[in-house]
Every structure is written in structure tokens, then in C-alpha cells.
Amino acid sequence: MENIVDQIQGVPLNHYIIFCSIMFAIGVTGVLIRRNIIIIMMSIELMLNSVNLLLVAFSAYRGDPSGQVFVFFVMALAAAEVAVGLAIIVMVYRNTKSVDIESLSKLRW
Amino acid sequence: MSELIWLIPLIPLIGFIINGLFRNTLPKIAIGFIGCSVVLASFLMSLLLYFDIAALRDSGQVAEITMHLFDWFTVGQLNVGLSFLIDPLSSLMLLIITGVGFLIHLYSYSYMGKDGGFGKFFAYLNLFIFFMSVLVMGSNYLVMFIGWEGVGLCSYLLIGFWYKNSSYAAAAKKAFVMNRIGDLGFLIAMFFILVTFGTLEYNGVFSQAAGMTVGDSTLLIITLLLFVAATGKSAQIPLFTWLPDAMAGPTPVSALIHAATMVTAGIYMVVRSNILFTLSPVTMEIMAIIGLATALVAAFIALTQNDIKKVLAYSTVSQLGYMFLGLGVGAFTGAFFHVLTHAFFKALLFLGAGSVIHAMGDEQDMRKMGGLRKAMPITFSTMLIATIAISGIPPFAGFFSKDEILAYAFQHNPLLWAVGFITALFTAFYMFRLLYLTFFGKFRGTADQQSKLHESPWQMTLPLVVLAVLSAVGGLINWPEALGGNFALAGFLAPIYESGSAYQVSLTLSHSTEFILMGASALGALVIAIFAYNKYVTRAGVPLQEGSEQGLLHKLSYNKLYIDELYGALVVKPLNQLSIFLYKTIDRLAIDGIVNSVCAFIVTSGKGIRQLQSGYVGFYILMMVLAIVGIMIYGILAI
16 A cells, blocks of 8 residues: 555656646547537546546545545446446437437427 | 394395395295295384383383494404494384385285296395394494495395396496495595594494584584485485486385385484584585475476386485485484385385386386276275375375474575475475376277286285375374374484484474464465366376477476486596596506516517527536636635
8 A cells, every 4th residue: 555655656746636637628628529429428437537536646645545435436426327328328329310419409499 | 122133134134045045946935935024023023122112211211222242343442343222213214124125025026926036036125124224223333334335235236136138237337336426425424433533333422422512623524424425325416316217126126225215324324413413504504405406306307207117216306305404404303204204105106106017017108007097996096195195285194294394494494495395396296297197087008008907916905005004194103293293203212312402403483383384385285286187187188209399497307407418428428538548548558568568578588598598418518617617716716
């Protein structure tokens, strides 16, 4: 354990923050501009994981393991979310024969 | 008996409820039996009550029975209770209401026998008896007001009884609206009484009023407003035009409500509040003049009317005018005496007219009648008695009551007497004209009508006979001193005037003057009767047909002095114009405009805002992100 913490602390904290911010921004951009539902799902995963990484980094720097416990919860939740999300995508595809998010614009005035 | 006085109004109310609820299911005989018997029961109780009161009077005790049913409402210092007061005045009124009421119920059983609304009719009549007895039994002004409004409602319902005829419905509306003007006066008067005396109970008001000075300005306002109320209910100038139109209702209604009872409510109210009125000589003067003017105008109009019920209607207005003349000159007992005798002979005249109309197959035009004397002997003889009574020929009832009023008027101002005397001559003329045109000469209707002429059944003739007897001997109630009597009615009613006795006028004319006055009016009426006989029987004159040439006075009288037209031009038309203006400008433009523009604003803004709901997921997410960024910036800046 000591070993892993040392290894994580081998990289300066600022680098983690910048890297995670970039990864999160990529995720947001992906959600905003892509129209393929599967890609949007993947972008959401990207955002989740960037936050996970940040949590781990802070946890290691502060010497507080509860941050890492959080990460496990987030990962479990993300798995459940993906399962539900994929199921929805399958149903959307069956109904519209497309995975284009714009095909779901029926729900407007 | 005195603990059970609340039964007097309650029993007719029960009759109303039963007849009203089961009007279509009960057989006619049951409805008639319930309708008549509840009023008979009330009459018998009123009779017992009268004997109680008379016994109290004889033994020298206070002849008053009060009964407090319950506190109606209490606000601050004000406590209004539903309570009844029986004294000589209200017990006599109850006798008229239930007694004449019962006879008219009995009469209606036959008269309305073939009408589809038989049950409804009896329900309304019972309801009327209920409200009328509440009106006279109340021990404060508010309970009187309940009855006052209630009889107005019944009057409206019964005038418009045949509501499918639009002119009848219009007559009902007219009566209601005109009564409403008077009722407003009553209401405001009540507020004034409340502010001045702090109570509405008669006892409290009158005992406090007795300590006030003559001509007190608050009392003047109160009495003027009460008089306005009386002009509405009792059909005086300027609110009298509803009563002739009220003849649209069935004839028993005209007899009961618009001759014998309801229209005398105004006189009852003034007699009840006599102390207030004696302390305001200005109101008394106005009352005398208005009463006299009404008497004269209505008698003048009655001279040329051809509808048998219209003649009687104007005659009623005229007689009510006499009563107000009597009240105005201080003859409270005289006026109330006239209420009593008028109830007898005018109810009789209306019922007789109803009997004639019944026999003629709903024909009301006297020009098409004539010679009915042989076919309808009972109706004829009873009508003859009533005509003599109303014309003021001794020894029948009308002579004494009218003469007492005229004697007081003479004492007050001989000019009032002179106009009253002329009115009495008019009265004699139009009444004998009615009698001669209807019962003498040749029959002028169709042969079909002639073959069907018949005397009415006993249910209709019995009331006629009873009322005829009362009209004949009614004068005994208050036999004048000049003729060896002792003014029994005045003695009986004395407690009513106690609190104001210091200011009461009493008759101080010498007996010889009284004899001259009596002789003049009796002789005048006789001469007029002979003159009318000569005109309508000997020379067989028949009123002119519609549209033929008429003299100026004749035309004025025939067209009712154009008062309806005048009111139409002065009040109804401007009001209609104003309503149309309000409808088109205020209602349509302003109010509707505000409401509609609020709607338009919401529709337009909704149209704009719904663009946000595009349905594109990407757009929503973009919004979400922008919002989060916005919140974050706000949070950073705020910290």
C-alpha cells in the first residue's frame, strides 16, 4: 500500500488536476457534439472516470483512504448505469432502427 | 293558548311544505283539504287568541302576549330575537288574514279546480298566509321585515302564476321591482332606528321615542323612509302602478293579497309605529296629501276602465289612499277600521268578479257582460251589498269607516275633506257603473256564453255570503259616538296608542257637524248611484269601443293619465339606455378587454417560451451544462 501511495505521489498533484480536467472536458464535449448514443454513453464513462482518478489522487496526497472507497462505489454505480443505459439503447434501436439521438425528438410540443 | 302562538304561522308553513312537495302526486281533494284546513286551524287559534286578548282587556290587565322563540343573532350590543308579540292590533290583523284567507282558500278550491297548477297554487297561498302572519306577529322590525319581504315574494309568484304569458310575467316583475324600491326604504329606516334607539324591538323603540320632542329630525327621516316602504307595499303615488297590473294573477289572489291583506301591510306598519309618526307632523302632512292624491287619481282612472278587475284594482288603490289620508290626519283607528271593512267588501267584490269571470268563460270585459242578475242571483245580491258598502251608503260597513276618516280630515283641513268627498262620489259612480254594466240590461256576450251562464258552486258562493254579511254589519265594530255608539274598536286598540297619547288628535267636531258630513256623503253617494242607473240602465249606455272618439278628460282617465308611459319615458327607457351603454362600453370594451388581453399575453408568451422545449437531447444537455457553469461562476464570484 505504501508503495502505491508513493508511486502516485511521484507525479505532482497539479498534473493530475490538469489531466483530469482535460479528460472531463473531452467527455462533456463528446456528449454535446456526438449524435451516436453509444458514443455519448462512452463520453459519460469518460467523465465519471476522470472524477475517479481525481478522487484517488487527492486521497493519496491527503493520506485519507475514504476517497478510494468512494471510487469503488462510483465504479459499481457506473456499471449499473451502463447496464440500464445499454438496455435503453437496445430498446431505442429496436423502435427506431437507429442509434441517432436526434431520432428521439418526438417528445416535444 | 298563549304558549302556542308560534303554531299560527307554523301550520300554514307545514301546509306549504306538504302541498309544495307533493303537488303533483296528491289528489286534488287532498291538496284542497290540506290547503284549506291549515288556514282554518290558524283561524281558530287566532280566534282563541283574540278572546284571550279581549279577556285581558276586560280585566284591565296589559293586553299583550309576547313570546320569545330564540335569539336569532347577537352582534356586540345588538341582540335580535325571533319573537312574537300579540296585542289587540296584531290579533285583529290575524283574524282578517286567517279568516278572509280561509274563505278565499275555500273559494279557490272551486275556482282553480280545472287549473294544471292546482297544487302549486295552494302551496303559494299557504306560504303567503305564513309570511303575512309573521309580518303582523313579529315583535321587532326585523321579524316584520321577514314577513314584509316574504309576502312580496308570494305576491310575485302568484301574479306570475300563469308565467307562460309574457305580459303576466312582466306584471309580476314590475310588482317585484316596485316593491323593492319600497323595501329599500324599510331597510334604511331600520338602520336609522338601530343607530338612534339601539334596538329593533317595538317596546324599546316606542318607549324611547315617547321621550323625544315633536319634529325631531331623526324621527322625520325614519318616518319618511318607513312611509316610502309603505308607498311600495300599499301602492301609493308614486309607486302604485304595479297594483293594477297585478291583476294578471288568478282572481282569488287579487282578493287575498292585492285587496284584503298584503297591501294593507303598510297601514299596519304605520299604525304600529304611530308614536314615531305622531312625533313627525311633516311626515303626517305628506302622508295625508299623498294618500288623498292617490285616492283621487286612482278613482279618476277607475271611472272609465272596462276590465272588471281593473276597476276593482284602481278602486283598491283609491281606498288605500283613503287609509293613508286617515293616517296622515291622525285617524289611526279610522284608517285601521277602514282596513277591516275594506278587507270584507273588497275581497267580496273580487270574489264576486271572479264568480262572474268564471261564469262568462274567462271574459273580463264589462262591455260584453250585462243582465247577469237572473243567472247569478247570489253573486248579484252579494256584489250589490259590497257595492253599497264601498260607496259609503249607510248602514253598511264602508260608510262608517270612510266617514270617520273624512271627519278627521274635515277637522284637519276642510279642503282635504272636499277632495275626499269628491273621491267618494267617484267611488260611488264607478262601483255602480260596474254593477249596472255587469248585472243589468241585456246580455251583450256571445250566444255560446249565454247558454253556459251558471251560478257558481257552493264553495264559491259560501265565502261570498259570509263576506256579504260581514260587509253589511262590519260597521258595528266601531259604531260612532254621534250615532249612540262608543267607538268599540278605538277602545279595544287604545293600548297601541298609549305611549303617544299626549300628541294624539281626537275628534272634537260637534255632533251636528258630524251629522252634516255623514248626511252629505251618504246623500252624494245615493245621488250618484241614481245618476249611474239613469246612464247605464235606463238609457242602456255602453262604454265606447276601442279607438272611438273620446273627450279629453275621458281619454286621460281611460289611458290611466299616461302614468305608465311617463314612467316608461322617465325611468325605464333611460335605465335601459344606460344599461345598453354600460353593456357595450364598460362591459364589452373595458372588462372583457382586460380579461381578453390577459389571455392574449399568456398565449403570446407561451408561444415564445415553448421554443425552449425543442425535443433535442443535445440542446437540453447544452442548457444543463451552461446552467451549471453559470451557477459555478456565480458561486465563485459570490465567495
